[in-house]
Amino acid sequence: MQNNNYDTNIENTRVSNVQNMNSNQNPYINQTVNNPLDSQMNPISQMAQMNQTNPVTPIKSGFNNGDFIKGALIGAAVTYLLTNKNAQQGIMKAASKGSEFFQAGMEELKERYEDARAQMEANQQ
Structure with missing residues (x-):
């Protein structure tokens, strides 16, 4: 079984229990929220890291x-x-x-x- 770092209990996502927890429990959004190195990186290195992990292939369109x-x-x-x-x-x-x-x-x-x-x-x- 895979180790899940997210709280899957829906009751813990209510407004009253949001202390010290990522309010967004979707594992596909904000994947680097729990990474302590992210706060130390500048925005340029964060973009470089994102481009390395999620390469974007350009789409040819138009007259070219x-x-x-x-x-x-x-x-x-x-x-x-x-x-x-x-x-x-x-x-x-x-x-x-x-x-x-x-x-x-x-x-x-x-x-x-x-x-x-x-x-x-x-x-x-």
Whole structure:
């Protein structure tokens, strides 16, 4: 069992019994209240101690974030493609060429399949 330095009796937290006791019984707030060294430290060393025990990681936000820049560039490219007629025609030409090449490749695969099938049938007879 863990040693608890805090008084868990709710009656001891009432106003009449608050002598020589930390009135805040929450163990997560004011954790250094019972530490006698805290009163001897200056505020700068206290902040340094807090930063060592609770490091704060900076959050990237705003316009300095790399994700924002990527999103802005992608958005600009999509806007350009959707609004420029020449770019749209170029994309359609490229897509039609690609589909032609794909269909030609499929025809070639069908021919090879038929050739291999005929070869297998010829070998079996």
